[in-house]
Amino acid sequence: MTHPPDAPRMAVLISGRGSNMVSLLRAAAQPGFPGRFVLALSNRPEAAGLAHAQEAGLAAEAVDHRVYADRAAFDAALDARLRAHAIDLVVLAGFMRVLTPGFVEAWSGRMLNIHPSLLPLFRGTHTHAQALAAGVRLHGCTVHFVVPELDAGPIVAQAAVPVRPDDDAETLAARVLAEEHRLYPAALALVASGRARLEDGRVVFAPEAGCAAGALHSLPV
Known part of the structure; x- marks a missing residue:
């Protein structure tokens, strides 16, 4: 594979099977992707995603x-x-640990996360059940820079899916996850290339990133 000579070295942090990691690695393996994954870290030595990362050529390590x-x-x-x-x-992909403010500040502007809701709605866990209970008609996912406050970082990109009348938390989660796999690599490419960056607490997009960067992309019902 070929990457730009100055492509940033990237690490993915996981706690389990790493389904978002798989989509990120697949995208980053394409010629010209503006970043290069070299490391997968997990807080659980038994995490299934570590084996996949190793097969993809990454250093795969556990910090229990x-x-x-x-x-x-x-x-x-x-x-x-x-x-x-x-x-x-640093790219968080199902990393189920709350990071300390000191760690977050040390990696400020260099750490991304994806959250399964349209932030600032439905922070925390059980987001799909929260969405159904609230009766919203659109739900989705958000890629954001990580800040000390949980699920509150400046937004890089969002994608939305319709909430259907017959949805339960499981069916809604599956539809959102498909969008996560599409959105996260695209948002990461913006950040890795420098076309999206954190500046004074806000995400700033380069003109060539296009007006759609960071916009809400909703799907037809």
Whole structure:
């Protein structure tokens, strides 16, 4: 595969099977993608996604949060592994740990997450059940820069799906996940190329990123 010579070195953080990681690795393997994944880290040594990352040619490592006395100690170990691999950009893909403010600030503007709702709606967990309970007609996913406040970072891109009358949390989740797999690689490409960046707490897009960058893309019912 070929990447730009100055392509940032990227790490993906997972806790489980890493379905979003798979879509990210597939996209990043395409010639010309503006970033290069070199490392997969998990807080769970048994995470199924580590084997897939290794098969894709990444260094695959575990930093088991259960052996550390507190969150700060775990985050320090995580930070050490990222720096050992000279990582430029951190991508969270189903990483089920709340990171300390110190860690987040150290990687400010260089760490992305995807959340299964149209933020600022439905932060936290069980977002699909929250959406159904609220009676919204559109639901979706959001790629955002990570900040110390949970699910509150500046938004890079969003994608929406219709909420159908016969939906339950499982069917709605499946439709949103398909959009996550499309949206996350596209948003990552914007950030890795420098066409989207965090500046004074806001996402700034380069003119060549186009007016659709960061826009809401909704699907037909």
